[in-house]
Amino acid sequence: xxxxxxxxxxxxxxxxxxxxxxxxxxxxxxxxxxxxxxxxxxxxxxxxxxxxxxxxxxxxxxxxxxxxxxxxxxxxxxxxxxxxxxxxxxxxxxxxxxxxxxxxxxxxxxxxxxxxxxxxxxxxxxxxxxxxxxxxxxxxxxxxxxxxxxxxxxxxxxxxxxxxxxxxxxxxxxxxxxxxxxxxxxxxxxxxxxxxxxxxxxxxxxxxxxxxxxxxxxxxxxxxxxxxxxxxxxxxxxxxxxxxxxxxxxxxxxxxxxxxxxxxxxxxxxxxxxxxxxxxxxxxxxxxxxxxxxxxxxxxxxxxxxxxxxxxxxxxxxxxxxxxxxxxxxxxxxxxxxxxxxxxxxxxxxxxxxxxxxxxxxxxxxxxxxxxxxxxxxxxxxxxxxxxxxxxxxxxxxxxxxxxxxxxxxxxxxxxxxxxxxxxxxxxxxxxxxxxxxxxxxxxxxxxxxxxxxxxxxxxxxxxxxxxxxxxxxxxxxxxxxxxxxxxxxxxxxxxxxxxxxxxxxxxxxxxxxxxxxxxxxxxxxxxxxxxxxxxxxxxxxxxxxxxxxxxxxxxxxxxxxxxxxxxxxxxxxxxxxxxxxxxxxxxxxxxxxxxxxxxxxxxxxxxxxxxxxxxxxxxxxxxxxxxxxxxxxxxxxxxxxxxxxxxxxxxxxxxxxxxxxxxxxxxxxxxxxxx
Amino acid sequence: xxxxxxxxxxxxxxxxxxxxxxxxxxxxxxxxxxxxxxxxxxxxxxxxxxxxxxxxxxxxxxxxxxxxxxxxxxx
Numbered sequence: 001x002x003x004x005x006x007x008x009x010x011x012x013x014x015x016x017x018x019x020x021x022x023x024x025x026x027x028x029x030x031x032x033x034x035x036x037x038x039x040x041x042x043x044x045x046x047x048x049x050x051x052x053x054x055x056x057x058x059x060x061x062x063x064x065x066x067x068x069x070x071x072x073x074x075x076x077x078x079x080x081x082x083x084x085x086x087x088x089x090x091x092x093x094x095x096x097x098x099x100x101x102x103x104x105x106x107x108x109x110x111x112x113x114x115x116x117x118x119x120x121x122x123x124x125x126x127x128x129x130x131x132x133x134x135x136x137x138x139x140x141x142x143x144x145x146x147x148x149x150x151x152x153x154x155x156x157x158x159x160x161x162x163x164x165x166x167x168x169x170x171x172x173x174x175x176x177x178x179x180x181x182x183x184x185x186x187x188x189x190x191x192x193x194x195x196x197x198x199x200x201x202x203x204x205x206x207x208x209x210x211x212x213x214x215x216x217x218x219x220x221x222x223x224x225x226x227x228x229x230x231x232x233x234x235x236x237x238x239x240x241x242x243x244x245x246x247x248x249x250x251x252x253x254x255x256x257x258x259x260x261x262x263x264x265x266x267x268x269x270x271x272x273x274x275x276x277x278x279x280x281x282x283x284x285x286x287x288x289x290x291x292x293x294x295x296x297x298x299x300x301x302x303x304x305x306x307x308x309x310x311x312x313x314x315x316x317x318x319x320x321x322x323x324x325x326x327x328x329x330x331x332x333x334x335x336x337x338x339x340x341x342x343x344x345x346x347x348x349x350x351x352x353x354x355x356x357x358x359x360x361x362x363x364x365x366x367x368x369x370x371x372x373x374x375x376x377x378x379x380x381x382x383x384x385x386x387x388x389x390x391x392x393x394x395x396x397x398x399x400x401x402x403x404x405x406x407x408x409x410x411x412x413x414x415x416x417x418x419x420x421x422x423x424x425x426x427x428x429x430x431x432x433x434x435x436x437x438x439x440x441x442x443x444x445x446x447x448x449x450x451x452x453x454x455x456x457x458x459x460x461x462x463x464x465x466x467x468x469x470x471x472x473x474x475x476x477x478x479x480x481x482x483x484x485x486x487x488x489x490x491x492x493x494x495x496x497x498x499x500x501x502x503x504x505x506x507x508x509x510x511x512x513x514x515x516x517x518x519x520x521x522x523x524x525x526x527x528x529x530x531x532x533x534x535x536x537x538x539x540x541x542x543x544x545x546x547x548x549x550x551x552x553x554x555x556x557x558x559x560x561x562x563x564x565x566x567x568x569x570x571x572x573x574x575x576x577x578x579x580x581x582x583x584x585x586x587x588x589x590x591x592x593x594x595x596x597x598x599x600x601x602x603x604x605x606x607x608x609x610x611x612x613x614x615x616x617x618x619x620x621x622x623x624x625x626x627x628x629x630x631x632x633x634x635x636x637x638x639x640x641x642x643x644x645x646x647x648x649x650x651x652x653x654x655x656x657x658x659x660x661x662x663x664x665x666x667x668x669x670x671x672x673x674x675x676x
Numbered sequence: 677x678x679x680x681x682x683x684x685x686x687x688x689x690x691x692x693x694x695x696x697x698x699x700x701x702x703x704x705x706x707x708x709x710x711x712x713x714x715x716x717x718x719x720x721x722x723x724x725x726x727x728x729x730x731x732x733x734x735x736x737x738x739x740x741x742x743x744x745x746x747x748x749x750x751x
Contacts, residue, residue: 080716109705256717261678264710268677268702287694294692394690499685499720499748501693501708 017058017067018177021091021123024102025114026073029130031055032160033102034070037170052086061170069096075110077117078221079228091121092213098176099123100169105135105142105157112270115151116263119185122214124176127155128169133162140275147274152186188266190220194258197248198223204245208236222249224256286504290388294502299392304473306385310376311468314369315457321368326604330361347544355540358594358605360533364525369453371521373446377414378516382508391500396480410436410479413443417634421641435486437641438651441630442479444472446520447586451625454590458606459618467622475626478658527585535584536591539577543595550596569624569663570617570671579624584632589625616670624663629655677702681710682719685750711748720748 024030034042038057045054055070071090072083079085091099101118103111118125129144148155154172158165175181190198202219209215210232221229222245230249234242249255292298334357341349380386393410413420420440424433444452452471456464542555550556559573566576574596582589597608613621629652630638639648680700684691693711697704714720 107705109703109709113709257679257682260713260717261680264677264702264706264713267709268706271703271706290694294694391690391692498689498750499691499693499696499711501704501711501747 017065018098019067019069019094019096020173021094021096021099022068022070022102023087023091023099023114023118024071024073025075025104025111028073028102028104028107028111029158029160030070030073030102033100033128033130033158033166034068036160036163036166038068052082054086061174064174066173069094074114076113077121078224079226085228088117088121091118091123092217095212096123098173099125100128100173101125102128102130102158102160104131105129106131106138106140108140108142108271108275109267112267113263116188116266119151119153119187120214120217120220122217124181124183125153125185126169126172126176127151127153128158128160128165129155130158130160132157132165133159143274143276147270150186150270150273152184154181154183186266188263190223190262191258194223194252194255197252197255201245201248204241204248205233205237208233208238208241210236220259223252224259225249225253286384286502289505290502293385293388294391296392296395299388300396303389303392304469306380306389307472308465308469310373310380312465313376314372314453315464315468318369318372318453319457322365325365325368330357330365331604333357334361346548350544350548351537351540354543354595355537356533358536358540358591360528360536360591361594364528367521367524370446370450370524371517373449373453374517374520375513378513378520379508381516382513384503384505387500387502391502393476394498410440410443413440413445416447417441417443417445417630418637421634421637424641434642434647435483437638438486438647438654439479439483441634441638441651441655442475442482442627444475444626445586447631448626450524450587451582451589452622455609455618455622455625458610459613459615467619471622471626474623474662478627478662482654482658527587531585532587532591535581535588536595539581539588539592539595565660568660568667569620570614570667571621575613575617575621579621579628582625582631583629586625586631614671614675616667616675619670619675620663620667623666624659627655627659627662629659678710678713681707682714685714685720688750715748720750722748 022030022034034055034057037059039059041059042055042057045056046052052072057068057070059066059068069090071087074081074084074087077084077088077091079088090096099118099121101111101115103115115125115127127147129142129147132142135142142157144155144157154176156165156169156172158169160166172181176183189195198219201222202215205219205222206215209218218229218233222233233245237245293302334353337352337357338349341352377386380389390410410420417440420443421437424436424440449468452468456467456471460467539555542558543550543553545554547553555577556573559577562576562580563571563573566572566579571579574593578589578592578596581592593609594605597605597612609618629635635648635652638651639645642648677700681696684696684699693704693707697707700707702710711720715722
């Protein structure tokens with residue numbers, strides 16, 4: 001077993017040198033303790049036939065020499081990895097006189113599972129309770145005496161990085177080696193019904209267990225379904241006993257759960273006995289805040305309030321900057337280009353002023369709105385709130401019978417619907433995935449929010465916050481209702497589980513937020529300079545041709561064809577066209593309005609729009625925009641992910657019908673209330 | 677305790693570690709540990725953002741969440 005593969009000379013020790021094993025999980029300070037004790041008297045090689053590193057050394061304490069083997073860091077002693085096999089084979093076969101289990105006081109839950117397994121082996125165990133300083137910093141109070149009493153083995157508090165407690169550990173180790181220390185280990189219990197089967201297995205195999213394997217441990221490992229021990233015993237048992245064993249194990253194939261369950265109950269018992277964890281700092285704050293933020297009802301109310309606050313902040317802070325940009329950047333720039341192009345042909349001036357500046361310029365003035373909107377969401381993400389928002393939303397969706405795995409893709413949809421639909425690939429069940437794909441476009445993406453941010457303040461002034469907030473809630477309500485209805489046909493009440501560990505709340509990092517705002521704003525600017533510019537120019541060309549008159553242009557002719565449908569929602573042909581041009585990218589609706597209305601000599605775009613359309617029409621336009629057919633990129637991804645033109649067409653039909661119906665109802669209702 | 681956790685998971689729905697910890701009378705850290713155990717045993721699978729779905733997507737930089745929760749789902 002101690003065959004080393006290394007250029008270093010093996011260290012020498014006498015046969016009487018006591019053997020001590022150092023066991024523990026990775027990152028618990030095991031290597032620190034090993035280095036501290038052995039110093040330069042150590043040797044590094046590999047375990048026989050394994051690529052697992054073997055570290056061995058000698059140290060002297062009070063004139064006596066000890067041999068110390070640093071076992072590989074493992075989480076358990078089940079044959080899940082070569083490290084775990086090496087560690088347990090060493091303890092079973094080499095029989096160290098003492099095993100020192102290095103555990104972290106700051107993370108005792110994680111450390112104790114291995115201790116639970118070590119206790120089932122016959123070697124005397126001493127627990128080195130390391131990282132006491134880290135635990136104290138985190139407000140965790142571990143009482144070594146209480147832990148020792150609960151475990152039934154000695155426990156020594158330790159700070160290995162500062163050599164604190166090492167002398168006590170060595171003194172106890174010596175006492176154990178001299179047989180002056182009593183061990184009365186409190187081992188995890190196996191449930192009574194399983195205990196009987198375990199005894200049956202032990203009786204069946206005990207005459208065939210090779211030395212030096214402890215019979216009870218072998219029986220337990222067989223019960224747990226350990227592959228190495230099962231293989232070992234299958235090779236040793238006679239045919240009849242082997243078959244009986246297989247039958248017993250087959251009848252209790254859930255036994256490994258019961259064994260592991262017993263260990264976790266034992267860990268909880270140890271923690272209750274020895275750990276006091278006052279909930280201070282981040283953990284306490286997170287728990288207190290989550291009583292509201294993650295509550296099924298209050299959480300939803302808080303989410304609605306936060307969304308309202310984000311819109312209020314966005315409009316309040318961005319409006320002056322936006323007005324400043326229009327007055328001091330766009331207007332002078334338009335005037336300068338206009339003056340420069342005085343001698344140019346009419347079509348070229350119109351192309352530059354109405355097409356390019358009218359379209360892209362209108363969109364660009366909304367950059368301040370977006371920057372504040374992005375910053376607000378980046379802040380919510382960075383402090384850890386967005387995970388709670390998703391959790392309470394998902395809870396709501398579950399109440400409506402929707403699928404738990406749908407939550408993250410839908411969450412991504414707040415940024416853009418394209419990754420939301422691509423993200424549904426993690427959903428195994430096809431009906432669930434299809435349902436999520438179909439409803440994902442109802443999550444209001446940032447592009448739709450740009451259109452809302454543009455239109456709402458023009459028509460609703462100070463109430464724009466409430467209108468925007470209401471539109472987001474309307475989209476989410478439509479999502480839930482569509483999901484419930486589609487679920488009746490596609491899903492049939494199937495429920496799977498989805499478990500999440502939410503991050504702790506923490507102070508936001510300005511650099512992280514700044515970086516995210518920059519990335520998202522840069523992506524928006526890139527889009528404005530490419531797709532939106534191209535669409536602006538195309539809309540301009542169609543509005544200019546064939547004779548330079550907007551009212552008789554190709555665009556006007558096309559718009560008038562669809563105007564009867566638009567009338568249901570209070571739209572004239574120009575609004576109908578603006579809506580249709582939002583298909584390639586939602587922001588195009590603003591660019592199109594900029595091209596069609598931005599050339600008024602008397603007033604700017606916003607004043608012209610306010611003077612042209614009623615509040616009822618504006619509200620209806622916003623509702624339709626929120627629920628309208630997804631953009632072309634989203635439709636392409638729906639086609640790609642469903643691999644079906646039929647479902648893509650269904651999606652187009654669903655959103656056309658939904659948006660037109662909602663728009664018509666909104667217009668009729670708003671007109672009836674006097675907003676027409 | 678692991679069996680009780682598995683029973684909760686089998687009921688389906690969206691579950692949160694702190695709420696599960698309260699139900700089981702354990703610490704959230706212990707519940708996380710048990711979830712990892714169930715993951716190793718093949719009962720659960722870790723849920724990593726949009727998985728393969730994001731590869732090759734030009735927008736992936738736009739939707740990386742800063743404080744992403746740790747997630748599992750049933751197989």
